[in-house]
Amino acid sequence: MTSTSPELRSQDGAARTVLSVRGAAKRFGAVVALDGVDLEVRRGEVLALLGDNGAGKSTLIKCISGVHRLDEGTIELDGRPITGATPTQVRSLGIETVYQDLALFDNLSPAANFFAGRESAGPAWLPMGLRFLRHRGMAAETRRLLDRLQVTLPDLDAPVALMSGGQRQAVAVARAAAFTSNVVILDEPTAALGLRESARVLDLIRRLRDQGTGVVLVSHSMDQVLAVADRAVVLRRGRRVGEAAPSQETLQQIVGWIVGAPPAPA
């Protein structure tokens, strides 16, 4: 069991905790993917989740988002246990995950993408499938949301297929932010993007944080972690090996944790 260094856990931080994972363990057959990991996500904070390939980052975020079930450990949202919730339940609790493949519908407009699976429609006495879509309401809501996040798209009616990688990423992140105020988990959101488009997505992440959302950022780019993350947690071989506030001074230490080189894990 690894635990958070006490000096990093300020009173203020504890009060803002929105999501906490305790003693998370997950095995796939003989492979131990997670081995007693603790994680705390706070409101209005970007938490970088770091680690080499196979360190357990993906498993951890999939356990949080309900795709995998933890073998051991607990997950709490605002102090309420949500361990074992299904992906749909987790989403309805305001925890959204943006995977690398974005899960966008290329053939649909941004508005249709935002409301995918939770379409605004009526009348309520009809079964969901037979309800009439509220086209205008959903389009207006989409515009409002994109304005709030300062995302500009060339054409709100065009299918997402016609948008650039950065615009698509913006749509995916904005969709995650659309209905949640609690936690947004981003799995390498800039992996497929050029420099300037990456910068825009990082701006978007900052705006999410400023709105009070807890952001979990999985990234391999230390530059980006330095640029946006308030706190970094490092996993290695399924264990939590360190935590630090990313800065030029702590960078060496963080990289050391990632690759498993001395200085030894905290």
Place this chain on the structure above:
Amino acid sequence: MIHLMYQERIVTHPGPRATQPERDPEGPAHAPTALQEGVDTTNGLLTSTSGNHESRRVPSSGERAMRVALVALQVGPVAILVLLIVVLAGLSDVFLTLENIGNVLKQSAVVCVLALGQLLVVLTRGIDLSMGSNLSLSAVVGAMVWRDQGSATLSVLAALATGTVVGLINGVVYVKGRLPHPFIPTLAMLTAASGLALYISHSETIQGAPDVVNRVGAGRISWIPGGGSVGWFPVATLVVAGVALVVTLVTRQLVWGRWIYAVGGNPEAAVRNGMPVHAVLISVYVFSGLAAGVAALLTMGKGNAGSPTAGNLAELDAIAAVIIGGASFLGGRGSVLSALTGALVIAVLRNGLNLLSIDPNWQYMATGIVIVVAVELDVVRGMLERRFRSMQAVRSA
């Protein structure tokens, strides 16, 4: 034909796989195929980060040209239909007479209804090969109920119910049986329903159909002027309009329709977004089965009989119509306009070649050529879209 289309799918899939950021870490390293080169999102963006984007700067006139090209491809099928009509009107004096237009409408009614059912299936990346034999079976059942019970209501209900149940079986076997592709259950149903239709009818046409069915299937509306005392406008076209209206409502206004497009656009994401993907898939086969039942009634009315071979190969016309009309076999794209345009292209082509006394076998070859052209247009559209996307990336950078 179908084999070809599935090859297209493998070779030039412009859908989610090509557009998603590479999951495979070695993705960008291995050589892209000639088709993907330069238009793949990931490639385009990598190029722009490596400082190469100066050379790739695209003038906005190029973007405008591409927008125009994309719109042109969208209206392509309608343009083909218009062109066909103009050419045939020039070649034949009879072609644009009300009587002939009425004939084309009447001849196309069955294919139109089948195509509208097939459309919803194709939107989900599926295919319903059983529509033709489902039509035969439903027509035989309808005619037998009419012969044995003498009730028009029961006969109509029996035909519709048969079509719907066959569709339900298709959907349930496909989804619950976790079959790899709807090709398989609907191919099985093609032979099974055809066999059942021949068995219960003892391989003979069941003569007779209810009056109302005959009036709808074969009748003309005499009060629409231009056709003398008989009329030229077929009643069956009203049925086509009704079905088209329902499908328009479903595809454009209902949550169900939105789910159909979503499942076709990205099935995995549809699951992740909590859509009832299994129910949506089953529902489209139920609907195409119901459409086959409606088409069976039109066929019964046309011939005042239920024949166990009435729908032979009709499913291929329906599939061809949807594809010619511009729906994508890769799912998620297509509209009522696609289905109707495609069905009319096929009907006009046949009618025109008939009027010009060209060997009927040419009709099939011509249809084949139109199918290839239509799918090629779809492929080109996908490529243009990806190039357009790279442009956007460069422009926004």
